[in-house]
Amino acid sequence: MKHSHILLAHGSGGSMMHELIREVFLPAFDNPYLRRGNDQAVFDPPGGRIAFTTDSYVVQPLFFPGACIGDLAVHGTINDLAVGGAMPLGLSVGMIIEEGLEVDTLRRVVNAMRDAAAAAGVPLVTGDTKVVERGSCDKLFINTSGVGVIRDGVNIDGASARPGDVVLLSGAIGAHGVAVLSERKGMHFATPVRSDSRPLHRLVAAVLDVSTEVHVMRDPTRGGVGTTLNEIAAQSGVGIEIDEAALPISPEVQGACDLLGFDPLFLANEGALLAIVPEQHAAAMLAAMRGREEGREACLIGRVTDSYPGIVRMRTGIGGTRVIPMLTGEVLPRIC
Amino acid sequence: MSVLAAFRDSERAAPILERIRARNTGPVSLMEFCGGHTVAIFRSGIRSVMPEHVRMLSGPGCPVCVTSNADLDRAAALAKMPNVLLATYGDMLKVPGSKESLAEVKAQGYPVHIVYSTLDALRLAHEHPDKQVVFFAIGFETTAPAAAAAVFQARAQGLSNFSICSVMKLTIPGARALLDMGEVRVHGVIGPGHVSTIIGADAWRFLPEQYGLPVAISGFEPLDLLAAVDALLEMIERGAPGLSNGYTRIVKAEGNRMAWGLVNAVFERGTATWRGFGEIPESGLLLREEYAAFDADRRFQPEVAASSEHPACRCGEVLRGVVEPPDCKVYGTVCTPDHPLGPCMVSSEGSCAAYYHFHQGAARPH
Numbered sequence: 001m002k003h004s005h006i007l008l009a010h011g012s013g014g015s016m017m018h019e020l021i022r023e024v025f026l027p028a029f030d031n032p033y034l035r036r037g038n039d040q041a042v043f044d045p046p047g048g049r050i051a052f053t054t055d056s057y058v059v060q061p062l063f064f065p066g067a068c069i070g071d072l073a074v075h076g077t078i079n080d081l082a083v084g085g086a087m088p089l090g091l092s093v094g095m096i097i098e099e100g101l102e103v104d105t106l107r108r109v110v111n112a113m114r115d116a117a118a119a120a121g122v123p124l125v126t127g128d129t130k131v132v133e134r135g136s137c138d139k140l141f142i143n144t145s146g147v148g149v150i151r152d153g154v155n156i157d158g159a160s161a162r163p164g165d166v167v168l169l170s171g172a173i174g175a176h177g178v179a180v181l182s183e184r185k186g187m188h189f190a191t192p193v194r195s196d197s198r199p200l201h202r203l204v205a206a207v208l209d210v211s212t213e214v215h216v217m218r219d220p221t222r223g224g225v226g227t228t229l230n231e232i233a234a235q236s237g238v239g240i241e242i243d244e245a246a247l248p249i250s251p252e253v254q255g256a257c258d259l260l261g262f263d264p265l266f267l268a269n270e271g272a273l274l275a276i277v278p279e280q281h282a283a284a285m286l287a288a289m290r291g292r293e294e295g296r297e298a299c300l301i302g303r304v305t306d307s308y309p310g311i312v313r314m315r316t317g318i319g320g321t322r323v324i325p326m327l328t329g330e331v332l333p334r335i336c
Numbered sequence: 337m338s339v340l341a342a343f344r345d346s347e348r349a350a351p352i353l354e355r356i357r358a359r360n361t362g363p364v365s366l367m368e369f370c371g372g373h374t375v376a377i378f379r380s381g382i383r384s385v386m387p388e389h390v391r392m393l394s395g396p397g398c399p400v401c402v403t404s405n406a407d408l409d410r411a412a413a414l415a416k417m418p419n420v421l422l423a424t425y426g427d428m429l430k431v432p433g434s435k436e437s438l439a440e441v442k443a444q445g446y447p448v449h450i451v452y453s454t455l456d457a458l459r460l461a462h463e464h465p466d467k468q469v470v471f472f473a474i475g476f477e478t479t480a481p482a483a484a485a486a487v488f489q490a491r492a493q494g495l496s497n498f499s500i501c502s503v504m505k506l507t508i509p510g511a512r513a514l515l516d517m518g519e520v521r522v523h524g525v526i527g528p529g530h531v532s533t534i535i536g537a538d539a540w541r542f543l544p545e546q547y548g549l550p551v552a553i554s555g556f557e558p559l560d561l562l563a564a565v566d567a568l569l570e571m572i573e574r575g576a577p578g579l580s581n582g583y584t585r586i587v588k589a590e591g592n593r594m595a596w597g598l599v600n601a602v603f604e605r606g607t608a609t610w611r612g613f614g615e616i617p618e619s620g621l622l623l624r625e626e627y628a629a630f631d632a633d634r635r636f637q638p639e640v641a642a643s644s645e646h647p648a649c650r651c652g653e654v655l656r657g658v659v660e661p662p663d664c665k666v667y668g669t670v671c672t673p674d675h676p677l678g679p680c681m682v683s684s685e686g687s688c689a690a691y692y693h694f695h696q697g698a699a700r701p702h
Contacts, residue, residue, distance in 0.1 A: 161631040185452075245346065254341075314381075315381075316380050316558070317344045317345070317346050317347065317349070317380065317383035317558060318344070318346055318349035318380055318381065318382070318385065318558045318562065319350070319352070319385060320380060320381020320385040321381050322378060322379065322380075322381040322382040322694045323693065323695060324383065325692070328674055328693075
């Protein structure tokens with residue numbers, strides 16, 4: 001690239017945009033779909049039902065311990081497909097770049113996307129770039145959309161939790177929220193908390209290999225486990241009771257929360273899986289999760305009940321009970 | 337087990353709870369004077385494990401909540417003055433004033449910045465030399481030393497674009513006012529942890545000595561609070577009100593003399609207006625004459641119309657412990673954290689917010 005910073009002309013549709021695509025995006029994302037150079041990626045119709053999702057990423061700062069906006073944008077959309085029981089086929093990437101962004105910064109983000117896509121085995125099959133005037137966006141916004149295929153017999157739905165089901169969680173919570181907030185505030189802990197950003201489609205596949213009878217799956221991102229459980233309780237018209245002592249929270253995240261006054265239940269995760277399943281499958285599904293790195297700390301955190309529909313309650317460490325509310329408009333910075 | 341985990345341990349909690357249940361006190365009401373305690377009590381489910389004869393009450397301990405609408409309106413007026421940048425704690429933003437909240441003022445395009453401490457506000461003044469940075473200083477004795485330090489530093493640095501609008505309050509005159517009103521029968525007081533770090537545990541001796549009330553200074557972990565309740569019940573049972581300090585890992589009898597000394601060097605006591613109480617003499621921290629140049633009210637003299645409160649809001653009575661949040665007609669229906677009519681529903685330390693979020697079986701909107 002001739003320039004060290006992105007100029008408006010890099011989004012003009014002319015020769016400078018071609019230079020940007022040729023020198024930054026194509027070498028990183030290279031795959032047969034992109035190489036054709038068409039306006040769309042073309043797939044043969046797969047068997048099974050199709051899942052389709054989209055998500056935009058506006059996290060600030062762009063880089064934080066454990067990940068950056070690039071791998072987050074790849075993982076987040078893969079996970080939105082995965083928790084519907086879908087195996088991702090490919091993702092689109094839309095970049096909105098602020099005039100003046102360093103080309104090196106863009107390269108770092110693009111390379112993180114390349115590595116995340118390669119590690120997940122999900123190609124980035126089509127893309128778009130726009131450059132907006134300085135001040136019109138904050139450095140770099142990314143949208144990714146994704147298409148996936150759902151295997152036969154899988155019927156995952158937020159309205160499907162049933163009394164008697166159990167709630168499984170794939171691992172420790174709150175790390176992404178703490179990583180982003182602490183980086184943003186310039187707080188550097190002795191043991192830095194790293195974002196848990198990672199793809200969950202293989203973990204989901206391992207659970208579905210045990211049985212396709214999974215009632216609900218979610219990745220508790222913004223709003224955290226507390227808000228996600230409330231959404232499920234409302235959608236399914238059931239009560240959910242969780243056990244505070246069973247919640248996996250690392251000492252680093254707990255320490256940061258104690259210091260900053262956050263509740264780990266409401267911090268964002270980018271690599272955690274919540275699954276609500278019939279009790280008879282719980283042991284085998286937990287074992288399948290624990291067999292993978294991303295589910296090593298999987299555990300049973302609660303149960304679904306019919307006694308207080310729409311409400312999530314927690315048995316506290318001292319043996320009391322309290323309601324877990326949905327997160328209500330707290331002043332939190334952009335985290336994803 | 338980490339130090340804090342030990343204070344959340346169910347096995348250690350069980351014997352304290354057994355003692356609490358076995359205490360023979362008759363029906364008692366215990367009041368916490370600290371918003372942090374209110375939240376910790378709800379969060380850990382302490383109310384749900386108390387025996388029926390022990391009632392927990394929340395007092396005027398949320399600094400956002402006791403800020404009067406008149407003071408809030410003044411902050412909004414300051415934010416709208418030419419060239420002023422208002423710095424405030426985030427919790428204050430959504431509190432509805434007489435006409436509008438600071439969030440609404442911000443949305444109209446006036447510069448309102450959220451800060452986490454007074455020193456952040458001081459940094460804003462350095463970063464924006466062309467702006468007049470005004471810090472809306474709310475809080476009790478806990479936050480006062482940082483405010484004093486900021487003003488002290490600003491004077492030492494000759495900073496001419498920094499000032500504060502102090503509506504900071506003192507907890508002890510507030511506690512006295514509440515008890516002197518005699519509206520609510522209290523049998524024991526959970527003394528604030530962080531306020532006492534600054535003013536010292538001994539500052540609360542007036543409760544047993546003058547009001548015959550036991551007081552137990554407590555930390556914020558579940559076991560801290562259970563131990564404080566047990567200490568209060570024990571003193572009530574014996575008929576021997578005294579001062580118990582269970583938060584000795586942080587609170588000393590004499591407090592933090594250096595911090596409190598700085599507060600008293602920069603501020604003097606004056607009348608303050610508390611929501612729910614009206615004017616309480618000697619309960620506010622006002623800048624001393626030698627620091628008058630840093631007083632935003634004197635520097636900008638904002639014009640403010642007479643303040644008013646939403647007629648249905650009962651925050652004042654909630655703050656006095658006279659009613660509990662669900663006793664208020666608009667609680668959870670018209671007044672919710674997303675659409676608050678009063679501060680107790682929006683502040684993270686507010687009683688209504690704590691009730692709404694955590695209370696077992698609380699009414700929930702659909």
